[in-house]
Amino acid sequence: MRIDLTPRADRSALTDALAPVLAFLAALVIGGFVVAAMGRSPAAAFVTYFVAPLSEVWSLQEVALKAAPLALIATGLAFCFRANVWNIGAEGQFVVGGLFGGWIGVASHGATGNTLWVLPLMLAVGACAGMLYALIPALLKVRLGVSEILTSLMLVYVAELLLDYMARGPLRDPAGFNFPQSVTFDDAARLPYLMEGDTLHAGVAIALAAIVVATLVLARTLFGFTVRVVGASPRAARFAGFSDARLTLAVFAVSGGAAGLAGISEVAGKIGQLQPSISPGYGFTAIIVAFLGRLSPVGILVAALVIALTTIGGEGAQIDLKLPLDLTRAFQGLLLALVLGADALSRYRVRLVPGAAA
Amino acid sequence: MTPAAPPARTEGPTPLFGAYGIVKRFGDFTANDGVDLEIRAGEIHALLGENGAGKSTLMKILYGLLEPTEGVVTHRGDVVRLANPEAARALGIGMVFQHFSLCENLTVAENIALVMPKGLNGRTLKERIGAVGAAYGLHLDPDRPVWSLSAGERQRIEIIRCLLQDPRLVILDEPTSVLTPGEAELLFTVLERLRDEGRALLYISHRLDEVRRLCARATILRGGRVVGACDPRAETARSLAAMMVGVQVGEVKPPSGVPAGPERLVLSGLALPAPGLHGTALDGVSLSVRGGEIVGIAGIAGNGQAELFDALSGEALAPEPGMVRFDRVDSGRLGITARRRNGAAFVPEERNGHGAAPALSLSDNAILSRHATAGLSRFGVLRRAAAKALARAVIDAFDVRKAGPDPAAGTLSGGNLQKYLMGREILAEPGILVVNQPTWGVDALAAAHIRQALLDLAARGAAVLVISQDLDELFAIAGRIAVLHDGTLSPAVPAADTTRETLGLLMGGAAPPVAVTPDLTRENLARESAHAH
Numbered sequence: 001m002r003i004d005l006t007p008r009a010d011r012s013a014l015t016d017a018l019a020p021v022l023a024f025l026a027a028l029v030i031g032g033f034v035v036a037a038m039g040r041s042p043a044a045a046f047v048t049y050f051v052a053p054l055s056e057v058w059s060l061q062e063v064a065l066k067a068a069p070l071a072l073i074a075t076g077l078a079f080c081f082r083a084n085v086w087n088i089g090a091e092g093q094f095v096v097g098g099l100f101g102g103w104i105g106v107a108s109h110g111a112t113g114n115t116l117w118v119l120p121l122m123l124a125v126g127a128c129a130g131m132l133y134a135l136i137p138a139l140l141k142v143r144l145g146v147s148e149i150l151t152s153l154m155l156v157y158v159a160e161l162l163l164d165y166m167a168r169g170p171l172r173d174p175a176g177f178n179f180p181q182s183v184t185f186d187d188a189a190r191l192p193y194l195m196e197g198d199t200l201h202a203g204v205a206i207a208l209a210a211i212v213v214a215t216l217v218l219a220r221t222l223f224g225f226t227v228r229v230v231g232a233s234p235r236a237a238r239f240a241g242f243s244d245a246r247l248t249l250a251v252f253a254v255s256g257g258a259a260g261l262a263g264i265s266e267v268a269g270k271i272g273q274l275q276p277s278i279s280p281g282y283g284f285t286a287i288i289v290a291f292l293g294r295l296s297p298v299g300i301l302v303a304a305l306v307i308a309l310t311t312i313g314g315e316g317a318q319i320d321l322k323l324p325l326d327l328t329r330a331f332q333g334l335l336l337a338l339v340l341g342a343d344a345l346s347r348y349r350v351r352l353v354p355g356a357a358a
Numbered sequence: 359m360t361p362a363a364p365p366a367r368t369e370g371p372t373p374l375f376g377a378y379g380i381v382k383r384f385g386d387f388t389a390n391d392g393v394d395l396e397i398r399a400g401e402i403h404a405l406l407g408e409n410g411a412g413k414s415t416l417m418k419i420l421y422g423l424l425e426p427t428e429g430v431v432t433h434r435g436d437v438v439r440l441a442n443p444e445a446a447r448a449l450g451i452g453m454v455f456q457h458f459s460l461c462e463n464l465t466v467a468e469n470i471a472l473v474m475p476k477g478l479n480g481r482t483l484k485e486r487i488g489a490v491g492a493a494y495g496l497h498l499d500p501d502r503p504v505w506s507l508s509a510g511e512r513q514r515i516e517i518i519r520c521l522l523q524d525p526r527l528v529i530l531d532e533p534t535s536v537l538t539p540g541e542a543e544l545l546f547t548v549l550e551r552l553r554d555e556g557r558a559l560l561y562i563s564h565r566l567d568e569v570r571r572l573c574a575r576a577t578i579l580r581g582g583r584v585v586g587a588c589d590p591r592a593e594t595a596r597s598l599a600a601m602m603v604g605v606q607v608g609e610v611k612p613p614s615g616v617p618a619g620p621e622r623l624v625l626s627g628l629a630l631p632a633p634g635l636h637g638t639a640l641d642g643v644s645l646s647v648r649g650g651e652i653v654g655i656a657g658i659a660g661n662g663q664a665e666l667f668d669a670l671s672g673e674a675l676a677p678e679p680g681m682v683r684f685d686r687v688d689s690g691r692l693g694i695t696a697r698r699r700n701g702a703a704f705v706p707e708e709r710n711g712h713g714a715a716p717a718l719s720l721s722d723n724a725i726l727s728r729h730a731t732a733g734l735s736r737f738g739v740l741r742r743a744a745a746k747a748l749a750r751a752v753i754d755a756f757d758v759r760k761a762g763p764d765p766a767a768g769t770l771s772g773g774n775l776q777k778y779l780m781g782r783e784i785l786a787e788p789g790i791l792v793v794n795q796p797t798w799g800v801d802a803l804a805a806a807h808i809r810q811a812l813l814d815l816a817a818r819g820a821a822v823l824v825i826s827q828d829l830d831e832l833f834a835i836a837g838r839i840a841v842l843h844d845g846t847l848s849p850a851v852p853a854a855d856t857t858r859e860t861l862g863l864l865m866g867g868a869a870p871p872v873a874v875t876p877d878l879t880r881e882n883l884a885r886e887s888a889h890a891h
Contacts, residue, residue, distance in 0.1 A: 221739055221740060225735075228722075229722075236712055239706060241730070
C-alpha cells in the first residue's frame with residue numbers, strides 16, 4: 001500500500017479559506033470527545049473555553065493582552081519561516097529584550113525632571129537587544145555553517161538563566177525584602193493604558209501596527225519580495241541576485257527585533273518590573289501561531305486571538321471544571337496538526353495505491 | 359473506466375496493443391480527447407506532438423501511471439485494465455523514461471536489483487545483465503557506481519532494466535535528448551534490433567529527423583486529439599512539423615556573414631573548481647563573442663554547461679575579475695545584479711525554479727530578474743503597476759498564451775513560459791545575452807519564434823551566447839560553434855566550416871580532428887564514443 005499526493009489542479013480560494021475553519025470544527029469535535037471521556041460535559045466545556053472569555057469586557061481585554069505578544073513575535077517569525085530560515089529561539093530574544101529594556105526602567109527609577117525619553121529608550125533598547133541576540137545564531141550559520149535551529153534554541157536557556165541571575169542578583173530591589181524581583185517601574189517607564197481604568201495597554205497597539213507594517217513590507221517592498229522568492233524557489237532567488245547570507249541575517253534581525261519589542265512591551269506593560277521569569281512560553285507558542293496563521297500577518301492576528309482565547313478559556317476551565325492545563329495545550333497542538341493537515345488536503349489529492357511498494 | 363467490448367474497428371491483423379476513445383480530464387482541462395492508437399508487433403511507432411498535445415498523458419495511461427476517464431486499452435484484442443505500472447509490466451509493457459530514476463551512489467547492478475523481484479541472487483543478476491548487454495551491444499560494468507557514468511551509459515541501465523523483463527512493448531520518452539550523435543546511433547541500432555525481434559516500440563521524440571529514420575508509422579497529436587497518421591519516411595521534417603502545429607512553420611533566417619562588431623563578451627582562461635561532488639570543474643575556458651554574432655556552445659549535458667552559465671551570470675564568481683569581461687569591464691567578481699546593470703542578460707536552462715519562481719505571478723517574475731534594470735523598485739518599494747505593464751509588454755511581444763490576467767508562472771506550458779522568460783530579457787535590449795538550452799522541451803512553433811528573436815537581437819548589435827545540446831539548433835542560428843567537454847572549451851569555429859560529425863567527436867571527448875572527416879562511419883563513431891568513457 002502506498003499513499004500518493006498529487007497537486008490539485010482545481011484549487012479555489014474558497015477551499016483555501018474554509019480549510020482552517022473545518023480544521024477548527026474538527027478540533028472542537030475531537031476535544032469534545034476527550035472532555036466527555038474525562039467525565040465532564042462537552043457543552044459546559046465549550047461555553048467555558050470559547051463563550052465565557054468573549055462575554056465580559058475584562059476577559060476580552062485579557063485575550064487581547066495575551067494575543068498581542070504572540071502576534072508580534074509570530075509576525076517577525078513569519079519572515080524567517082517564509083525564507084526557510086528556522087529561528088526557534090524567539091523565546092530567548094523575547095527574554096533578552098525584556099531584560100535589557102527593563103534595565104533602563106530599573107536604572108531610571110526615581111529619575112526627576114523630564115522623563116519622556118525613558119519609555120522610547122526602553123522600547124528601542126529592548127528591540128535592539130532582541131535583534132543582536134538573534135544575530136548570534138544568524139552569524140554562526142552564515143560564517144560557520146552551524147545549524148541555526150540548534151543554536152537559536154540553546155540560546156533560549158542562556159537568556160532565561162541570565163534573566164534569572166539578574167533578577168535575583170544585580171537588579172534586585174534592595175528594599176524588596178529579598179524577593180527576587182526588581183523595583184517597580186516609575187510611570188514614565190510603563191506603557192500607557194489605551195483607555196482610563198482598563199488593563200489594555202499600548203503593547204496591543206504596537207502589535208497591531210507591526211501587523212500592518214509587515215503586511216505592507218511583504219507585499220510592497222523589494223525586501224518582502226526577496227523573502228517570498230527565497231521561500232518559494234531558492235535557486236530563482238539567487239538568479240534574482242539576492243544573497244542568501246544577507247537575507248538570513250536580515251530575517252533573523254527582523255524576528256529578533258520583533259521578539260525583543262514584545263519582551264519589553266510585556267515588561268513595561270503588564271508586569272511593570274523585572275522578575276526571574278517574564279514569559280509563559282510566548283516565544284514557543286508564537287511558532288504555532290505563525291504556522292496556524294499560514295505565515296501571513298493577518299492570518300497570524302486571527303491565530304493569535306484563537307490561541308489566546310483557548311488559553312484564557314483554559315484558565316477558566318481549570319477553575320470551573322477542574323480540567324487540567326495540559327488539556328488546553330493538547331487542544332492547541334491538535335488544532336495546529338489539523339490545520340496543517342487540512343491545508344495539505346486542500347492542496348493535494350490523496351490517492352491510495354493498493355499493493356504497490358513504496 | 360467502463361469495461362466495454364473492444365471496438366471492432368481494426369483492419370488487418372489484431373494489434374498487439376490498442377487504445378480506443380481515450381479521454382483523460384484533469385479538472386476542466388482535457389488532456390486526451392478521444393485518442394485512438396494501435397501498436398503492432400515488430401514496428402517502431404512514433405508519437406508526435408507539441409508540448410501539451412497530450413503525448414505524456416497517453417504514455418502514462420499505457421504504462422498504468424494514469425487511468426483514463428473514458429476509453430479502453432486492449433491487449434491482443436482483449437480489454438485490459440492497467441491500474442498501475444505493475445499491471446502494465448505483467449502484460450509486457452516496459453518504459454524508458456526521459457528523466458532517469460537512478461540512485462547516484464549505488465552501482466549499476468544495485469540500481470537494477472532495486473526494481474527486480476526480491477530474492478534474486480546478486481551473481482545471477484550480474485550474469486543476466488552481462489547476457490542482455492552482450493546480446494544487444496549495451497556494454498556496462500555492473501560494479502561501476504552510477505555517478506561515474508555518462509548520460510548515455512545511464513540510459514543503458516534504464517534500457518537493460520526494461521529488457522530484463524522481456525517486454526513486448528517498450529515506450530521510449532525522448533530517449534536521445536541527452537545523447538551525443540554517436541551515442542544516439544548506438545541506441546538506434548539497439549532499437550532496430552528490438553524491432554526485428556518482433557517487439558513493439560512506441561517512440562516519442564521532438565527530433566523529426568530521428569523519427570523519419572527509425573519509424574514506419576507515426577501518430578500525430580494536437581490539442582489532445584489525433585490529427586493525423588502517416589509514414590514519416592514519406593514526409594519531410596517540415597511537413598511533419600506543420601502537422602504537429604497545424605500551421606506552416608516558418609524557417610528562421612540564416613545568420614549573415616562575419617560581423618565586424620567589437621568584442622563584447624570575453625572569457626580568458628576561466629577556471630573554477632567543481633561546485634559539488636558531481637559537478638564539473640571549468641578548466642581554462644577562453645572565448646570571445648562580438649557584437650552582432652551568435653556563438654553556440656555544443657556539448658552533452660553534464661560537461662560543465664550549468665557551471666559555465668553560472669560563471670557567466672555571476673551566480674558563481676570567478677577567482678579573478680579579468681576572467682570574465684563584459685564590454686571591457688572586468689566582471690568576474692561582480693554579482694548578477696551588477697552584471698545586469700552593465701547591460702548583460704541571462705536565461706537559464708531550468709525554467710521552473712531557476713529562471714522563474716513557479717508559484718509567483720508573471721508580473722512578480724518580471725521583478726525577479728528586472729528589479730534593478732527596469733526601475734521596478736524605487737527606494738526599496740516595488741512599483742507593481744510598472745511590473746504589470748512590463749509583463750503585459752512581454753506577453754504581447756512574444757505571444758505568450760496563458761489563462762487569466764496575471765497567472766502563476768508554473769501554470770504556463772513549457773514553451774509559453776520559455777517565451778515569457780526570453781521576452782523578459784530581450785525587451786531589456788541587453789548588449790550581451792547568455793542563454794542555456796533556449797528551446798529545450800519547447801514545441802516547434804515556439805522554438806522558431808525564440809530562435810528568430812535571438813537572431814534579431816544579434817542583428818541589433820548584441821553579443822549572444824547560446825549553450826545548447828541541439829546541434830540542429832546551433833547550425834540554424836550560430837555563426838560560430840565551440841564544444842564544451844568535461845569543463846574545457848574547444849576553439850569556436852565558423853559553423854559553415856564544420857560538420858555534425860566533427861562536433862560529435864569533440865562532444866564525445868575525442869581529440870580534435872585535423873581536418874573535416876565527412877566519411878565517418880557508424881563503427882568509428884561507436885568506437886570513439888566507447889573510448890571517451
